Amino acid sequence: xxxxxxxxxxxxxxxxxxxxxxxxxxxxxxxxxxxxxxxxxxxxxxxxxxxxxxxxxxxxxxxxxxxxxxxxxxxxxxxxxxxxxxxxxxxxxxxxxxxxxxxxxxxxxxxxxxxxxxxxxxxxxxxxxxxxxxxxxxxxxxxxxxxxxxxxxxxxxxxxxxxxxxxxxxxxxxxxxxxxxxxxxxxxxxxxxxxxxxxxxxxxxxxxxxxxxxxxxxxxx
Amino acid sequence: xxxxxxxxxxxxxxxxxxxxxxxxxxxxxxxxxxxxxxxxxxxxxxxxxxxxxxxxxxxxxxxxxxxxxxxxxxxxxxxxxxxxxxxxxxxxxxxxxxxxxxxxxxxxxxxxxxxxxxxxxxxxxxxxxxxxxxxxxxxxxxxxxxxxxxxxxxxxxxxxxxxxxxxxxxxxxxxxxxxxxxxxxxxxxxxxxxxxxxxxxxxxxxxxxxxxxxxxxxx
Numbered sequence: 001x002x003x004x005x006x007x008x009x010x011x012x013x014x015x016x017x018x019x020x021x022x023x024x025x026x027x028x029x030x031x032x033x034x035x036x037x038x039x040x041x042x043x044x045x046x047x048x049x050x051x052x053x054x055x056x057x058x059x060x061x062x063x064x065x066x067x068x069x070x071x072x073x074x075x076x077x078x079x080x081x082x083x084x085x086x087x088x089x090x091x092x093x094x095x096x097x098x099x100x101x102x103x104x105x106x107x108x109x110x111x112x113x114x115x116x117x118x119x120x121x122x123x124x125x126x127x128x129x130x131x132x133x134x135x136x137x138x139x140x141x142x143x144x145x146x147x148x149x150x151x152x153x154x155x156x157x158x159x160x161x162x163x164x165x166x167x168x169x170x171x172x173x174x175x176x177x178x179x180x181x182x183x184x185x186x187x188x189x190x191x192x193x194x195x196x197x198x199x200x201x202x203x204x205x206x207x208x209x210x211x212x213x214x215x216x217x218x219x220x221x
Numbered sequence: 222x223x224x225x226x227x228x229x230x231x232x233x234x235x236x237x238x239x240x241x242x243x244x245x246x247x248x249x250x251x252x253x254x255x256x257x258x259x260x261x262x263x264x265x266x267x268x269x270x271x272x273x274x275x276x277x278x279x280x281x282x283x284x285x286x287x288x289x290x291x292x293x294x295x296x297x298x299x300x301x302x303x304x305x306x307x308x309x310x311x312x313x314x315x316x317x318x319x320x321x322x323x324x325x326x327x328x329x330x331x332x333x334x335x336x337x338x339x340x341x342x343x344x345x346x347x348x349x350x351x352x353x354x355x356x357x358x359x360x361x362x363x364x365x366x367x368x369x370x371x372x373x374x375x376x377x378x379x380x381x382x383x384x385x386x387x388x389x390x391x392x393x394x395x396x397x398x399x400x401x402x403x404x405x406x407x408x409x410x411x412x413x414x415x416x417x418x419x420x421x422x423x424x425x426x427x428x429x430x431x432x433x434x435x436x437x438x439x440x
Contacts, residue, residue, distance in 0.1 A: 063376070064422025066383035068394055069415050076401070077411040155285065162287035166387060173290055186297035194286055194294055201285040 007183040018175030026158045032097040037104025044109055062102035067160050071095040075167040092164035100157055107149045111142035144219030151208025155201050228406040229413045239396030246382045246392055253318040258325025265330055283323035289384045292316045296388045313385030324374050332367035369433040376425045
């Protein structure tokens with residue numbers, strides 16, 4: 001077995017575009033999921049009583065359906081159902097966000113409920129409105145407390161972004177698979193992909209944990 | 222848009238076979254990954270530094286790569302490197318087991334570590350042998366602590382089996398995508414696939430919640 005890295009060197013621009021796509025897809029998924037997930041968490045705790053079971057049902061359903069199924073459904077079945085064709089990137093962004101949002105919602109909800117009820121009572125007694133209570137007292141503490149699981153979720157999001165290759169989003173795994181089929185060099189290409197993904201994902205949880213250690217005192221009460 | 226749900230019933234054989242293979246793959250992976258996880262955990266807590274480093278490297282590597290990429294790697298690269306050619310099902314089983322073993326190792330280690338050293342010392346002081354300490358004092362408590370996390374891993378594994386469809390392992394996702402390709406009833410078939418996964422996964426997710434409530438450790 002001889003190793004030939006020339007397909008990697010010759011196509012580095014193509015692979016770099018794939019890598020950029022992996023990073024942007026993960027980033028925007030995480031941004032959208034953090035905003036929506038926080039909204040879902042707040043909805044589950046403070047929302048109208050009739051609305052809460054719907055959100056609970058959404059979160060529990062997401063936990064029981066594979067992300068691949070959500071991706072494939074969004075890309076292939078959604079256009080048939082609603083007559084709107086989604087480009088692969090948007091289908092992947094929507095499907096991944098739909099999936100990750102549920103997990104973020106659970107993380108944020110755990111953070112919010114971990115803050116002692118005495119603080120809520122104190123804030124209300126000081127004359128704060130419900131909105132002020134959430135914005136000034138609860139959310140800032142909750143966000144600090146949930147940093148470690150948030151970091152794990154970020155790592156999971158990068159891993160899940162690779163699944164978008166099945167609907168032909170030109171992210172890194174898809175670029176690797178395409179090149180491997182063209183150049184007959186699967187060993188070099190897939191091994192490089194494995195190392196590259198490890199190099200991206202491994203530092204994420206470490207970095208977030210070390211940031212958390214600096215900020216942990218802000219979430220303590 | 223006219224929907225034709227009869228295609229689902231007409232291809233029920235493919236869906237049933239898919240469900241059977243998904244469940245089989247989940248169960249077999251776990252059966253391999255429990256001893257696998259224990260083995261890696263023993264490396265992690267070994268007396269020799271080299272073995273500890275190997276255990277740590279194994280756990281960190283397999284927990285920080287996408288499963289779908291490992292599936293491709295085991296499918297395309299491993300056979301060429303070691304010159305052993307496995308059928309797709311065994312390839313999928315191997316890829317899943319490698320990753321789940323890493324997760325199990327950390328779960329088991331956390332479980333054993335969560336039992337205070339004082340308990341071991343006390344049991345030893347009472348004249349128990351080390352094997353007795355493990356069997357009577359540490360393991361029964363560790364199992365209860367491990368159970369909720371282990372159950373979460375189980376549900377993730379159940380969902381992750383769908384990813385081996387990319388190497389044509391005949392599980393539920395692959396069967397459904399095949400039916401879709403044959404019938405072109407995209408919406409019906411993919412919705413049926415999602416509903417079947419939901420029916421199988423939802424009770425499991427609820428069971429995990431119950432296990433967390435019953436056995437979860439409150440800090």
